[in-house]
Amino acid sequence: MNLPERKPTRLKGYDYGTPGAYFITICTNRKLHLFGEINNEKMCLSDLGKIVNKEIMNIEPRYENIRIDKYVIMPNHIHMIIVILEAKGINCGTDKSVPYKKYDIPNVVGKFKAGVTRIARNEFMHSVKTPIWQSSCHDHIIRGEKDYRKIWEYIDTNVIRWEKDCFHND
Numbered sequence: 001m002n003l004p005e006r007k008p009t010r011l012k013g014y015d016y017g018t019p020g021a022y023f024i025t026i027c028t029n030r031k032l033h034l035f036g037e038i039n040n041e042k043m044c045l046s047d048l049g050k051i052v053n054k055e056i057m058n059i060e061p062r063y064e065n066i067r068i069d070k071y072v073i074m075p076n077h078i079h080m081i082i083v084i085l086e087a088k089g090i091n092c093g094t095d096k097s098v099p100y101k102k103y104d105i106p107n108v109v110g111k112f113k114a115g116v117t118r119i120a121r122n123e124f125m126h127s128v129k130t131p132i133w134q135s136s137c138h139d140h141i142i143r144g145e146k147d148y149r150k151i152w153e154y155i156d157t158n159v160i161r162w163e164k165d166c167f168h169n170d
Helices: 045-058 106-121 145-156
Strands: 020-027 036-039 040-045 064-074 078-082 138-141
Touching: 020 106, 020 145, 040 045, 040 106, 040 145, 045 064, 045 106, 064 145, 078 106
Parallel strands: none
Antiparallel strands: 020 078, 020 138, 036 040, 064 078
16 A cells, blocks of 8 residues: 655754643554544543553653643544743753753653553553554644634544544544
8 A cells, every 4th residue: 555655744943842832643553543432522541541641641740841731532642732841951860960851742752652552562462563653743833822722622622523523534
């Protein structure tokens, strides 16, 4: 099967470690419904969906300058607003002269996806070789309060709009 060539998803020359808010969409491989199903406008998480939820909740404790403002787990994708705060930094050791490590969107998303995959393979997918995730993610740099509110509303109502969602593929 010939698939179309993917266009770069990142804004050329932009530093994705810059403090600000980012709208992130991460899809499952082939948009398979792996994270659960929607019944009566409520998302019911599968075992894998529960792992995804737990790993989202673990992002903030792992990264000093990252905050998850809003997220929704859908059957075959996740939407998140990830905020990068002004980096106080994370010391890589006890030596205060060691430079701080700055985290960025590709690093956080990559480690999140790898963590979910590792846990899922250890817990119940030992022999499954099919990837869980699409190889990249969609990102949007949130530009201002109006943009932020519009995206918040989109995430907030995603479950009830599932039948009309562009990712809905029954």
